[in-house]
Amino acid sequence: MTSSDLSKKALALLSTELKRYIQLHPHSVELSKKANQHFLYGVPMHWMNDWGTPSPLFVQHAQGAHFTCADAIDYIDFCLGDTGAMFGHSSAPVSKAIAAQANKGFTAMLPSTLAPDVGAALAEHFGLSYWQLATTATDANRFVLRWARAITGRNKLLVFDGCYHGTIDDTMIDLADGKTLNRASLLGQVYDLGLHTVAVAFNDIAAVERELAKGDVACVLTEPALTNCGMVLPQAGFIENVRALTKQYDCLLVLDETHTISTGRGGWAKANNVMPDFLVVGKPIAGGLPAAAYGFSEAIASRMKAAKDNAPAGHSGIGTTLSGNMMTLAAIHATLTKVATKDAYAHMLKLAEQLDQQLNRIIMAHHLPWNITRLGARLELQFCEKTPSNAQQARDAQNETLENAIHLYLLNRGILLTPFHNMMLVCPATSQNDTNHLVQTFDSCLQELESK
Ligand SMILES: Cc1ncc(COP(=O)(O)O)c(C=O)c1O
Structure with missing residues (x-):
């Protein structure tokens, strides 16, 4: 036919x-x-x-x-909230944890007593030592980009054609005739996103090297496999080679595992032994309640602290009021320790x-x-x-x-x-x-x- x-x-x-x-x-x-x-x-x-x-x-x-x-x-x-409910709707341990926390406060802009256990659960699950929370994966990616630019002092971002990392402005691009352009469907975008974002084709390692060699890329942001344009798997060694090139050219690798935690417990990076500089997770980590997190190594944590400590006092532009609220902490803890087993x-x-x-x-x-x-x-x-x-x-x-x-x-x-x-x-x-x-x-x- x-x-x-x-x-x-x-x-x-x-x-x-x-x-x-x-x-x-x-x-x-x-x-x-x-x-x-x-x-x-x-x-x-x-x-x-x-x-x-x-x-x-x-x-x-x-x-x-x-x-x-x-x-x-x-x-x-089989949609499961496009991954938000990947561990099942209303799973009993998460419902129980939410019900218990519901009588003890929802949000205070202070850490609840469960905070150390949640940090430990994230570290155990995904294999990175340090964490920060956000309310959505979009936000987590947005915050990681700010950190990456702050700690490298570089302004460019490299992504792959067909990427989706939430409604973060920098990644809403199309690759057309080798040019990085604003996605045609975007509403109300008045900035030229191609000024600070460059896109190349997934699995094209020569194109990645060509861009990184220019020396102005703060980080490569990618999913280990593209999951939002259909599904495109990495060819053998592709992500490992991107990891090696990012090290060679002094820029950072951010793996967005919001969807690829389908690979196995702890995600694609853990299963394939690739250590990114930042790892972003969102959607199902609180059983479907809005929550996201980004993890990083001790070395990156020191560079983040140095950037923050050396900046003038005031708002970093990173974080939102409800991020890491008490209810979310309870739900993340139950999901990671009792559901995503x-x-x-x-x-x-x-x-x-x-x-x-x-x-x-x-x-x-x-x-x-x-x-x-x-x-x-x-x-x-x-x-x-x-x-x-x-x-x-x-x-x-x-x-x-x-x-x-x-x-x-x-x-x-x-x-x-x-x-x-x-x-x-x-x-x-x-x-x-x-x-x-x-x-x-x-x-x-x-x-x-x-x-x-
Ligand atoms: C890979 C990836 N990262 C981030 C996001 C953004 O998640 P959210 O819409 O929860 O902010 C999505 C959403 O589909 C996604 O597929």
Whole structure:
């Protein structure tokens, strides 16, 4: 089947599924009309309207790997809040810790008595000695960039085409004809981001060296694998070579592991024995409550202290009032010590590996030139034969109509994938029944697509 045949069939399937969604979800449609009166696009955050459904799906109750919508339909959640709920919805130890802390204060802009234990849990989990907290991974990346520029005295940042590190301004760029430009979709950005940010293609080590050799790059900021433009894995030795080059050219390596903690307990860097200068984590580290953290070595800690101590007194431009609040500390501690355990990861990795094989078998049985790319518990269906090696290849493989048709077909049968791409995440509460149901429904979806 040619890709244009496939797109025509996808359009036909999408049109059937859009009608089916409306029939199945009268209460969500009603809630959307009500919410429209006071929320822009009828949702608390405008992205919530970008799922490809004709109106947003409203959640009533979420627990473990499942949730029910306003129409009392049960879903298996493979999106898991785009990683925020990667360790399951409302897991009992986190709920208990939050309930206990709820009677002891939420925030005071002072450390709670649990603070030393939280620092120790972060150090044990991720293998870096020193930590600071932030409220979102966006903030953590933003703060790390300030530290990196402050301690190196350099102003440039190197990132990879297709990167996403949250809504941090410096990284909202596109690479076009070798130039780093403001991302076309950005609203209200009045600065030329290309002045201080340079982007190159992922897995292009020669381009990294070319830029670092100029001597003005404060840090390289990257995920160990790109996870926001489809999924692009590092070729063997790529991140290790970036690490060596950053050392050679006296700049810092920041690994954003917000998504790649799917690799295994402690993340990709720990599993692959690569020690970054800064490591950023966010999203699920407090079980889904807003929280993020950045870790660094003792050597970096000394340079940070020197920068702060030598600066005039006053605001550093780093930190926010609610960061590291008492409630968040309780939730991080419970998540890292009782939920994101070795056993939890063993279950997630085994089930994800099986799911990978099952989905690949279905793809082969339907003779489709697609692949599943996997990083531990995180899987990505991509409409290309081989795993892409950079963001451009990943973008070339995207087909929005096909993606929307598959997502909606699955959603109408009680399965949620991550929007904007085809990501499936396995959590500690995901069961073999859940993954089997996904595999069977994906198979039916492809049969129905072919029959159109
Ligand atoms: C790799 C990575 N870093 C940082 C972020 C930002 O996280 P948040 O939106 O929670 O600030 C994201 C969000 O998707 C991400 O994928």
